[in-house]
Structure formats: C-alpha cells, structure tokens
Amino acid sequence: MHINPFDSYRAGDSLLHRLDPRVKFSFTLAFILTISLTPAGAWPAYVLLLAFVLSASVASELGLTFVLRRAVLALPFVLAALPILLTASGQPILSIALGGWSLSVTASGLERFLSIAIKSWLSVQMAVLLTATTSLPDMLVAMRALCIPRLLVAILSLMWRYLFVLADEAMRMMRAREARSASRQGRSGGSLTWRAHVTGGMAGILFLRGYERSERIYNAMLARGFDGSIRSLPLKPLSTAERLILILVLIVLLAFLLLGRMLG
C-alpha cells in the first residue's frame, strides 16, 4: 500500500541501464552544455544532436514514444521564450494589430525562438533518459563523483527517502478522511469553507509531522555518531572500457559543438 509518484526510474537491462551512472551523468551534462553553447539557427548541428538523443533512446530500450511523451514537460519552458518572437529586432515577417498596439514577428526572432524550443526539447529528452535509466541512489553516487557538494547530495538523498514516507502518510490520511466522508441519504453536508478548512488543517498537520519527523531522524543520526560531516565509502574506479566510452562520446559532442559554432 505504497505510492510511488515521484520515481521516474524504469527498471531495465539495456545498454544504457548498465552503463556506469557517473558516465551517464557526465554525458547528460556534456550534452546539455553542448546544446546551450550551440548558437541559434545552427540547424545541421541540431539534427546531429537529435540523432544523438534518438540513438541513446534506442539504446535505452524504453521505446521512443516514452521519452518523447515525458519530454512534453519542456513545453512550459518554451512559453517563457515566447516574447523573443516579438522583441528581437530585424525584418518583420508578420504583424498583428492588437487594439492600439502593433506586434511584429521578425525573422531573427522566429529563428531564435525555434532554436530555444528545439534546444530545451532536446535537453529535456536527455534528462528524461538519464532519470529513466538511472535509479536515484546511483544518481547520487554520480553527483558525488562529479564533486557536487556533499551537503547538497545528502539533502537530495534525504528528500528522496522521506518524500515517499510523506506521500504515504498523506495518502493514509486522505484514506481515513474518505472513510468518514459518509452521508445518510445520499447527500453530504458541510460547507465548502469548512471542507477547505479541514484540508488546510490536514496540510498543516502533515507539515508538523514532517517537522517532528526530521527532528527524530536527526536524533537517530546523532545516536549513530553523526557529527555534521557526511562521509561515504570511496567509489570504485571506472573500467578502461567505460573510460574509453566516456572520452569517445565527449569527443563526439565536442565535434558537434565546433560544427555548430562554425555554422552559427
């Protein structure tokens, strides 16, 4: 009776699943970095980067539609880039009259907007692939290996651990509320304000319990010798093959980047 709404990991045994998380994490970072440094309008470079994502997608054996569907998450971010359409200077290709205002879309604005849309869509696809093929504990190991501050990694790991506990608790509370949400003749009472009040109370109680739980967890950590610093066992070194793959992929991405900058 547990819910698992936050786990984006999909178990599998593909090439990508088996790849060391540190290598995958570096790929993703390098890929996103490459994309952000590729100038607007370098279309051939985008096609290469798309091919890269698609190959990774195929290697993950998750199915192309799975990654594409999850990448829809990028859409809201694209909206933020919408004003560029109208604010970039250049030759107007389309004018819209809005009352007394006249908005014009320029060619360079359109180019930049499309570039941003494609870039964010590609980046999100890569991130989706990483999170779907790497379990969170593995991801934390990778973060540690890449020298992300340990405190941050520890916070992420605690968050991950207790998010589920909290979600379970919220679910059980809602279930208990549902069990008492009865009616005598098929119609229920209680005003909307009262119901909102109850829900607000539940949220507050959940917060209080989360707060108290954090104190208990901290005490349990202290009881086992926690002194404020986070220690962990050393990681095993990457194998030669993994090193080779890492270097190879980084070189490919660098080539894409150079190509993109030459074109842009």
Added chain:
Amino acid sequence: MVTPESLAVDIRGLNFAYPDGYMALRGVDLSIKQGERVAIVGPNGAGKSTLMLHFNGILKGEGTVRVGDLEVAGPNLKRVRAMVGMVFQNPDDQLFSPTVFEDVAYGPIYMGLSEAEVRQRVTLALQRINMEGYAFRVSHHLSLGEKKRIAIATVLAMDPHILALDEPSADLDPRSRRMLIQLLAGFPQTMVISTHDLRLVKELCPRTVILDEGCIVADGPTSILLADEVLLHAHGLERV
C-alpha cells in the same frame, strides 16, 4: 436460517491485487451476522488490512461485498461509510484536525447534521470513551492510548452499525489496552477486529477467522481455533 437481511457483512469470492500485481486476497468468502464480534487474525502481510479496507469500499476488488442491504459500490459508498466505522491502525492517520473536537465532528458535519446534532454527537462519542474533557485538546499531543480512543470516538460519532478496527491494541501499554478492551466489550455494534493480540480475541470475539496469504484458512469458534496449536503455528501465530 440466516437470511441475507440479517447479515451485517457478506463477502463473496473476493479477489484483490495491488497495482504491482501482488495478489493480496484470493477468493475470500465471509459472512458476518448482525451483532457478531469477529476477529481476523493471521501473519503480517496476510491481507487482513486489505480485507478490512473492502468493508467500506476504500479498496475495490473483484467479487461482491455487501454491508447490510447495500452493495459496497459506486453510488452506495457514502451510505456504506456511514454504516461502517473504520478505525485505522495508526491513529495519526485518522486524527487529521487540529483539535479533538474538530476530528470527532468531521464525520457528523460531513453527513450533513445540524450544528446542535453535531455538538451532541461529539459530546456523546467522547462520553462513550470516557474522555469528555478532551474536546479542545490538540490531537497531535495526546498519548497513543488517548489517540486510539479518540480515533474510535471519531467513528462512534457517526453512529455506525459496524465497527471495523485494525490492530486496536497494538503498541498500547497494559492499562491503556485494558481500558480499550473494556470499552469495546461494552459496544453493541457488530465488530470486526483485525489483530495479532490473541488474548484480546479470546476476551472479545466469540468467532475467529484465520487469514493467510490472502485466503481464509480457518473460520470458527475462537475457543476451538485458538486451542489448536498446530493450526496456529502453521499460520505464524502462537497459542496464548
């Protein structure tokens, strides 16, 4: 002769699988007469809580579940929930309001009772559990034994015909446990108790159902089942 009308709960061929595919209940048949007190015992993970959650339709498996003359499904759910008072194992789940009063009043208010009736129901429910003075205490800061009793009051206020209690005595100190048993012994409602506390079963429930791996493996008089050492041992229980 038992007619369907005199049954408080009637479950036929109930199967239930959790979304991950785990079969928690396999072909459960169970009839409980009005006023009967039945214990459901069995090892951890046997499906006891899962079965209990079918009594008021929180979970819905294959098969039929009837409470009184209502089928536990769709449009009847709200009325079924007025009839079945479900007391959850962890009172912290059940007590979700800031004060005891608000928690006990939740059910009656939701049922659409007038303010005077709500107040009366709360007072009565708290009297029934001998905790009249607690109405304006903060639920969050009560002891576990107090929380358990308040959790019972939250459903008593709804005037249910059936009380379904999940592990009512778990983690209680002997005195709180004794108070709880005395309290429950005085209730006229049909009662289903899921528990590991076999001494409580002996005191409260004339009938016992043993559940293991989602199946009912024994159903009969408590005095006979709880004396059968071989049977108890085979299903993770101990003779007391």
